[in-house]
Amino acid sequence: MEEELGSEQSLEILRGMSFGRLACARGGQPYIVPINFAVDDHYLYGFSMMGKKIAWMRANPLVCVEADQVISSHQWTSIVVSGKYEELPDTPEWQGVRTSALRFLPVKNKWWEPWSTTVLQRGAHRPLTPLFYRIHIVEISGRRAIPDSHTRTRDRVEPGVLQKILKSFRPEPTTQDR
Amino acid sequence: MEEELGSEQSLEILRGMSFGRLACARGGQPYIVPINFAVDDHYLYGFSMMGKKIAWMRANPLVCVEADQVISSHQWTSIVVSGKYEELPDTPEWQGVRTSALRFLPVKNKWWEPWSTTVLQRGAHRPLTPLFYRIHIVEISGRRAIPDSHTRTRDRVEPGVLQKILKSFRPEPTTQDR
Numbered sequence: 442m443e444e445e446l447g448s449e450q451s452l453e454i455l456r457g458m459s460f461g462r463l464a465c466a467r468g469g470q471p472y473i474v475p476i477n478f479a480v481d482d483h484y485l486y487g488f489s490m491m492g493k494k495i496a497w498m499r500a501n502p503l504v505c506v507e508a509d510q511v512i513s514s515h516q517w518t519s520i521v522v523s524g525k526y527e528e529l530p531d532t533p534e535w536q537g538v539r540t541s542a543l544r545f546l547p548v549k550n551k552w553w554e555p556w557s558t559t560v561l562q563r564g565a566h567r568p569l570t571p572l573f574y575r576i577h578i579v580e581i582s583g584r585r586a587i588p589d590s591h592t593r594t595r596d597r598v599e600p601g602v603l604q605k606i607l608k609s610f611r612p613e614p615t616t617q618d619r
Numbered sequence: 620m621e622e623e624l625g626s627e628q629s630l631e632i633l634r635g636m637s638f639g640r641l642a643c644a645r646g647g648q649p650y651i652v653p654i655n656f657a658v659d660d661h662y663l664y665g666f667s668m669m670g671k672k673i674a675w676m677r678a679n680p681l682v683c684v685e686a687d688q689v690i691s692s693h694q695w696t697s698i699v700v701s702g703k704y705e706e707l708p709d710t711p712e713w714q715g716v717r718t719s720a721l722r723f724l725p726v727k728n729k730w731w732e733p734w735s736t737t738v739l740q741r742g743a744h745r746p747l748t749p750l751f752y753r754i755h756i757v758e759i760s761g762r763r764a765i766p767d768s769h770t771r772t773r774d775r776v777e778p779g780v781l782q783k784i785l786k787s788f789r790p791e792p793t794t795q796d797r
Contacts, residue, residue, distance in 0.1 A: 460689070464642035464651045466642075469679050470644070471642035472642070503647045505651045519652075521652070
């Protein structure tokens with residue numbers, strides 16, 4: 442069975458996650474990158490090198506973050522956040538926010554380091570200045586699939602529907618029996 | 620070490636994958652959903668129920684698909700496709716494309732079924748008509764991190780950089796020693 446999760450429950454699940462994908466968009470073209478993050482009640486926090494995603498988010502701060510736990514194709518949870526990108530620059534007026542945000546970052550487990558390695562691009566190393574940012578959580582929702590033989594039988598697409606679609610593709614009826 | 624992959628190599632890796640995330644966008648707001656897919660030389664193919672992502676992609680066909688293999692935070696591969704959504708409707712003029720596309724879909728492993736379950740939304744079941752679509756691969760790129768103690772030492776962010784950032788947050792210098 443697949444069910445939708447409320448915002449409270451979705452946030453609770455997201456708090457236990459630290460890896461996901463962030464999408465930003467420019468001129469209607471979305472772009473996805475894997476990110477590590479930490480979560481409090483209103484924000485996701487992360488570090489990033491300067492690059493395409495930062496340039497795009499500076500131009501358009503509307504983003505989406507998706508994080509999931511996939512145990513199997515019948516057992517998974519997916520949380521989706523619609524949010525707004527905010528940079529936390531290393532300037533005196535942002536020190537308070539940066540200090541407070543750091544409480545949510547797992548210092549011992551320096552998860553952002555691997556994502557901060559330099560990229561060898563056309564033989565040149567890209568600059569290594571990590572930026573600190575947060576995503577203001579504007580909307581959060583979730584979906585979950587739970588294996589349940591009783592409800593699955595009732596809730597799955599009727600087998601006939603897909604069989605009919607597949608049959609309509611196949612010129613040789615014997616292919617199906619192989 | 621982290622390195623960028625060429626389009627040929629990225630496509631080769633993507634061919635071995637069947638699960639990823641698709642982002643579409645509306646009015647500058649991106650939206651991510653997990654998808655199952657099959658790949659040929661020019662397209663990704665998938666099935667989907669009618670819903671938010673289909674409505675958005677009909678309005679704006681520009682999409683991004685990301686698929687990754689994360690073994691650890693030091694060992695991962697991420698492939699990113701910028702593409703264009705195309706629906707493959709069940710009409711006579713699309714039969715040829717649908718039939719040919721099905722060759723790339725693993726029929727025995729009916730991976731699309733779990734994602735086709737009905738959603739219980741406010742007590743009502745949503746319609747169960749699966750749509751067949753493809754994503755025209757306009758651009759494909761990849762990034763990969765390989766654990767390599769020799770190059771990692773050279774390529775990682777200098778430890779001093781992150782230490783300096785972390786130090787600037789911390790009012791009590793003893794916190795670091797705990």
